[in-house]
Amino acid sequence: MLSAPAAAVLNHILRDAGWARERLRPFAGCSVRFEIPPLFAAFAVGSDGRLASASTTEPAAVVRMTGLTLIRLAWLRDETAGREVQIEGDSALASALTGVLSDLRWDVEEDLSRVVGDVAAHRLAQAGDAFLDWQAKAAFNLAQALAEYWTEEQPVLVGREALRQFEHAVDVLRDDAERLGKRVERLKRADG
Numbered sequence: 001m002l003s004a005p006a007a008a009v010l011n012h013i014l015r016d017a018g019w020a021r022e023r024l025r026p027f028a029g030c031s032v033r034f035e036i037p038p039l040f041a042a043f044a045v046g047s048d049g050r051l052a053s054a055s056t057t058e059p060a061a062v063v064r065m066t067g068l069t070l071i072r073l074a075w076l077r078d079e080t081a082g083r084e085v086q087i088e089g090d091s092a093l094a095s096a097l098t099g100v101l102s103d104l105r106w107d108v109e110e111d112l113s114r115v116v117g118d119v120a121a122h123r124l125a126q127a128g129d130a131f132l133d134w135q136a137k138a139a140f141n142l143a144q145a146l147a148e149y150w151t152e153e154q155p156v157l158v159g160r161e162a163l164r165q166f167e168h169a170v171d172v173l174r175d176d177a178e179r180l181g182k183r184v185e186r187l188k189r190a191d192g
Helices: 003-014 018-027 067-074 079-084 091-103 108-116 118-153 160-191
Strands: 031-036 039-045 051-053 061-064 086-089
Touching: 003 039, 003 051, 018 039, 018 091, 031 091, 039 091, 061 091, 067 079, 086 091, 108 118
Parallel strands: 031 061
Antiparallel strands: 031 039, 039 051, 061 086
16 A cells, blocks of 8 residues: 555665665565554565565565554654564564664755755754654653643552552452461361
8 A cells, every 4th residue: 555655765765775775685575564554565675675565465574563653663763662563474574674674764954955955954954853852752741741640630540659559458468368268277177
């Protein structure tokens, strides 16, 4: 569905990333399907290490993740999100391609400079970086505020300390119940 446009964008970025094309060359002729429901994209690795849209029904590898996982990996650079990625088939191919994609960096400023000049491109890139930083900070602050609200104001979630206290109380209750059970058994034996 998104294979052709995604391949064009990725090849544009791969154009100046010889290291990435070298990492992909050993997998020439193999295909990978990325599934991010409800979207998917399939790519075939070319002999030059570039990607082409693939329509094969049986790819060598399938990489599945949620949209949130993709955002965490691509924009937030959250390496822990990688644990949520599911890989089927040729894991070496999938690992090589996902590794290349995670390490690729689009030099937006370089592309903009061809259109608007160096100074304007630099300022636009700085403004874009500042905007993305602001968005990340705003999302983090919102998440923190919601977590605090749900643990303190409207207790839907449990804080760490409250959870620790609950676990301790459960342990004490379990121990007390075991002692009571043993006492009852002793009393039954004494009566019987």
